[in-house]
Amino acid sequence: MKLRALLSVTDKTGIVSLAQGLQELGYELLSTGGTAQALRTSGLPVTEVGELTGFGEMLDGRVKTLHPAVHAGLLADLNNPDHVRQLADSGLQSIQVLVINLYQFEKTVQGPHTFEAAIESIDIGGPAMIRAAAKNAAHVAVVTDPADYDDVLAAARTSSLASLRPSLQAKAFRHTAYYDSIIAEYLSDRLGDSPFQPTLVRGSRLRQRLRYGENPHQEAALYQSPLAEAGLAHGQQLWGKELSYNNLLDGDAAWELVSDLPPGSCAIIKHGNPCGAALGSSLGESYRLARQSDPISAFGGIAAFHGELDEEGALAATEKGNFLEVVLADGFTPAALEVFQSRSGWGHDVRLVCVQVSPRKADLNIRAIRGGWLVQSGDELPEHEWTVASQRTPTDDEWAALRFQWAIVAHVKSNAIVVGGPQAMYGCGAGQMNRVQSVRLALEQAGDRAPGAVLASDAFFPFPDSIETAAQAGIRAVVQPGGSKKDPDVIAAADALGLAMVLTGVRRFRH
Numbered sequence: 001m002k003l004r005a006l007l008s009v010t011d012k013t014g015i016v017s018l019a020q021g022l023q024e025l026g027y028e029l030l031s032t033g034g035t036a037q038a039l040r041t042s043g044l045p046v047t048e049v050g051e052l053t054g055f056g057e058m059l060d061g062r063v064k065t066l067h068p069a070v071h072a073g074l075l076a077d078l079n080n081p082d083h084v085r086q087l088a089d090s091g092l093q094s095i096q097v098l099v100i101n102l103y104q105f106e107k108t109v110q111g112p113h114t115f116e117a118a119i120e121s122i123d124i125g126g127p128a129m130i131r132a133a134a135k136n137a138a139h140v141a142v143v144t145d146p147a148d149y150d151d152v153l154a155a156a157r158t159s160s161l162a163s164l165r166p167s168l169q170a171k172a173f174r175h176t177a178y179y180d181s182i183i184a185e186y187l188s189d190r191l192g193d194s195p196f197q198p199t200l201v202r203g204s205r206l207r208q209r210l211r212y213g214e215n216p217h218q219e220a221a222l223y224q225s226p227l228a229e230a231g232l233a234h235g236q237q238l239w240g241k242e243l244s245y246n247n248l249l250d251g252d253a254a255w256e257l258v259s260d261l262p263p264g265s266c267a268i269i270k271h272g273n274p275c276g277a278a279l280g281s282s283l284g285e286s287y288r289l290a291r292q293s294d295p296i297s298a299f300g301g302i303a304a305f306h307g308e309l310d311e312e313g314a315l316a317a318t319e320k321g322n323f324l325e326v327v328l329a330d331g332f333t334p335a336a337l338e339v340f341q342s343r344s345g346w347g348h349d350v351r352l353v354c355v356q357v358s359p360r361k362a363d364l365n366i367r368a369i370r371g372g373w374l375v376q377s378g379d380e381l382p383e384h385e386w387t388v389a390s391q392r393t394p395t396d397d398e399w400a401a402l403r404f405q406w407a408i409v410a411h412v413k414s415n416a417i418v419v420g421g422p423q424a425m426y427g428c429g430a431g432q433m434n435r436v437q438s439v440r441l442a443l444e445q446a447g448d449r450a451p452g453a454v455l456a457s458d459a460f461f462p463f464p465d466s467i468e469t470a471a472q473a474g475i476r477a478v479v480q481p482g483g484s485k486k487d488p489d490v491i492a493a494a495d496a497l498g499l500a501m502v503l504t505g506v507r508r509f510r511h
Contacts, residue, residue: 001078001094002028002093003025003026003027003028003096003097004027004028004030004073004093004094004095004096004097005019005022005027005028005029005030005095005096005097005098005099006030006031006049006070006073006074006095006097006098006099006100006129007019007029007030007031007035007039007099007100008031008032008033008035008049008065008099008100008126008129009035009099009100009101010101010102010103010104011101011104011146012034012035012038013146014146014149015035015038015039015099015146015149016038016039016042016044017149017153018099018149018152018153019039019042019044020042020044021153021156021157022097022153022156023044023045025156025157027096027097028047029044029045029046029047030046030047030048030049030052030095031046031047031048031049032048032049032064032065033057033064036048049064049065049067049070050064052069052070053067053069053070054069055067062124063125064125065125065126065128065129066124066125066128068090068092069092070095070129071128071129071132072086072087072090072092073087073092073093073094073095074095074098074129074132074133074136074140075132075135075136076092076094076136076139077136077138077139078094078139079138079139094139095133095140096139096140096141096161097140097141097143097152097156097161098129098130098133098140098141098142098143099143099149100126100129100130100142100143100144101126101144101145101146101175102123102126102127102130102175102179103121103122103123103126104121105118105121105122105123105179105182105183105186106179106182106226108121109121109182109186109227110226110227115190118186122183123179127176127179127180130142130144130172130175130176131172131173131176133172134168134169134172134173137165137166137168137169137172138165140165141161141164141165141168142165142168142169142172143168144168144171144172144175145171145175148168148171151164152164152168177203178203178204178205179203180201181201181202181203182203182226182227184201185201185202185203185227186227189227195364195375195377196375200366200373200375202225202364202366203225203226204223204224204225204226205223205224205226206221206222206223206224207221207222207223207224207233208221208222208242209221210222210242210243210244210245210248211242211244212244212245213245214245214246218245220245222243222248225363228363229356230355230356230357231252231255231355231356232248232251232252232255232328232353232355233248234355234356235328235353235354235355235356236353236354237351237352237353237354238332238337238352238353238354239337239340239341239350239351239352240326240349240350240351240352241349241351242351243326243351243353247302247325247326247351249272250269250270250271250272250301250302250325250326251269251302251304251326251328251353253269253272253273253302253411254267254268254269254302254303254304254326254328255304255328255355256411257269257274257277257304257408257411258277258304258305258306258328259306259357260407260410260411261277261279261306261404261407261408262279262306263306263307264279264280264281264282264283264286264306264307265277265278265279265286265305265306266278266279266280266283266286266287266289266290266303266304266305266306267290267303267304267411268287268290268291268293268297268298268301268302268303268304268324269301269302269303269304270297270298270300270301270302272413273411273412273413273428273430273431274408274411274412274418274425274428275293275294275297275298275301275428276289276290276291276292276293276294276297276298276424276425277290277293277408277420277424277425278290278292278293278423278424278425279404279423279424280423282312282313283305283307283309283310283312283313283316284310284312284313284315284316284317285316286305286313287303287305287313287316287317288316289423289424290303290424290425291322292424293420293424293425293426293427293428293445293446294427294428294445295322298322298324299321299322299323300323300324300325301324301325302324302325302326302327302328303317303324303326303327303328304327304328304329304355305327305328305329305330306330306357307329307330308329308330308331308332308333309327309329309330309331309332309333309336310333310335310336311333311335311336311338311339313336314332314335314336314337314339314340315339317340318339318340318343323349323350324350325349325350325351326350326351326352326353327340327350327351327352327353328353328354328355329352329353329354329355330354330355330356330357331354332352332354337352340352363378364376364377364378365377365378365379379410379508379510384504384505384506385505386479386502386503386504386505387502387503387505388500388501388502388503389482389487389491389494389501389502389503390491390494390495390499390500390501390502391495392495392498392499392500393500394454394477394500394502395500397421397422398454398476398477398500400422401420401421401422401453401454401477402454402456402477402479402502404420404421404422404423405418405419405420405425405454405455405456405479406456406479406504406508408420408425408456409456409457409458409508410458410508410510411510412428412430412458412510413430413431413510413511414431414458414459414509414510414511415429415430415431415432415433415434415435415437415438415458415459416428416429416430416431416438416457416458416459416508416509416510417429417430417435417438417439417441417442417455417456417457417458417466418442418455418456419442419443419445419446419450419453419454419455419456419475420446420453420454421449421452421453421454426445426446426447426449426450426453427441427442427443427444427445427446427447427449427450428441428442428445429441429442429443429445435457435459435461435462435466436463436465436466436469439455439457439466439469439470440469442455443469443470443473443475446473450473450474450475451473451474452474452476453474453475453476454475454476454477454478454479455470455475455477455478455479456478456479456480457478457479457480457481458481458507458508458509458510459480459481459507459508459509460480460481460482460483460484460487460490460507461480461484461486461490462484462486463486463489463490464486464489464490464492464493467490467493467494467497467499467501468493468497470499471493471494471497471498471499475499476498476499476500477499477500477501477502478494478499478500478501478502479501479502479503479504480501480502480503480504481503481504481505481506481507481508482503482504482505483505483507
């Protein structure tokens, strides 16, 4: 039986070396267009697919490999005498190796492009050949990744290519599934379709394997969404040790929070919850104000800065007695990088990551449960008019503080309470099973800064006890969604104690 390999690639990395090796092993080289030209330029003999099919390319190249001479050669079950007979009767031959990668749709839509260019970047013949060869992996090796070329050639040289075919088969179907998922997501986004379709399709690409997951016995990896505008998964690490799974979880929480705060803000996260957030006159002051909320928890935490971190900010973040695992920012000045890299005890440990700022987009939140996934839209704050429910209206300073703390409380695990002023969070109560306990924790952390501060709650108060506790500590204004059957009692308690109370009408749970 004559050995034949069909090579048709957009990414021509390593293709000449692979083709030379296959040709030396006796494979006849079949190819298309640009790939054929690249092989001929290297002095390799090539049979163009048009010669094989007797039919040239047409429709501007949309049709060139969709022909029985190609697909029968890829799909023939050579253990089936009837298939072998049909090939012979038709004057066709089998193809043992298919080397292929697809039109670069992903690359096209990631940059400036027209819709027409996107459509022309959708490969048709390529996926059809991949699926045909992968279906017939008992007889065909389908190679879709240049990283596999050396292994394929080594196996071909030792007559052990059959042992690779099952893994190449699975990889081929992953390749086409990913390719189609990107196209489907792009087209759906362009139409503004609801993401809640009968099938959930989200393509993602491996960025890096991680040392381990939440715990050392768990495996983990970071995948990127190729059509996402920005986010930590697309961040550029400039310095430091490899990011861990927990670094990435907390880093994402920090970046999401600081992105909801004004430029110049700083947020510090520890174990998924804010232990500080503030807006000062500089990034350095913002960091110091944020750290003041809970210096003990801030040690070993993750800080995110809304802006390019300068030398003054870096000096603040590296003051004596302080340590951060990760620092995120829109950018780092050369002087800031020098501070982190030169500080004793910091240079080998701190991870510095530059994360692109982009317009907020309501991405899907996807969470795995056993046997499936829970999917919801992003928690982008809907436009909703706030109402003053109390007899007393907040002062201007209280309004500013209420809005600042409301932005923070959405990033705290429920039941969530934050206490603070117009520039900084003073205390945080997170993840408690009852709301009044979260209030107590936030007030305890705020300490002597609680008198005159405001309080934000991610959900309604079921009883007046939280308001009474807050008032005893000196809280002057409260923002909460409202919606409890006990709202009249809660509002009456606020009035009796002289507190201003604002209802947002929007709940901000984070489980």
